[in-house]
Amino acid sequence: MAKNRKVSFFQKYFCCGTSNDIQEPKTTLNTYIITTTIIEYLKSNKKDPKLYSMQLLDGFYQDKAKKIKTLHPPKDLMFSETLTKITLFSCPICFRYFNFILSSSCCANYICHICAFEFQRPNCHFCQNESCTYQDADLNTQKIYTDSQGMQLYALQLQKN
Incomplete structure (x- = not known):
C-alpha cells in the first residue's frame, strides 16, 4: 500500500517528487489582489x-x-x-x-x-x-x-x- 506523502515545493521543482506528491505553497494566485x-x-x-x-x-x-x-x-x-x-x-x-x-x-x-x-x-x-x-x-x-x-x-x- 503506497503511502500518500507530501513533498515541499523545493523538492518538487529542484529535487525529487512527482505531481501526485506535491503540496503547493499558498500563493495569492486565486485570491483577490x-x-x-x-x-x-x-x-x-x-x-x-x-x-x-x-x-x-x-x-x-x-x-x-x-x-x-x-x-x-x-x-x-x-x-x-x-x-x-x-x-x-x-x-x-x-x-x-x-x-x-x-x-x-x-x-x-x-x-x-x-x-x-x-x-x-x-x-x-x-x-x-x-x-x-x-x-x-x-x-x-x-x-x-x-x-x-x-x-x-x-x-x-x-x-x-
Missing part, C-alpha cells in the same frame, strides 16, 4: 502629498533634493502587497511590489519611490555611498529579493509572459 496607487496610499496613511512631490525638469521628474530622477510621475505608480502581472518589481525595504521601481546609481539595488521619498538621506540606503542618486531601473531585467522559491518561480513566469 489589491493594487493601489501612490496617491491612494498617501490619502489612506494621512501623509502630506507635498513631501512626495516632484518637478518636471529636462523631461524627468525630480525631487527637491535631486536624488530621484524618473520618467514616471507619482500618479502613474502602482503597488501591491503581492506579486502581480502589473507589479513585477519588489522593494527590499518595504517588501511591496511596484510597476516602476528605482535603482541606486552606486550599487544598482532597487528601492521604491515611496521609500526613497520617506527615507531621504545623503547616503545610499544600501552601500552608504555619499553621491548616490536613484534612477529608473531597467525594465528588461528584474531582481528578485525574496528567498521563497514559489515567489521566484512565479516572478520568472510573469517575466516570460
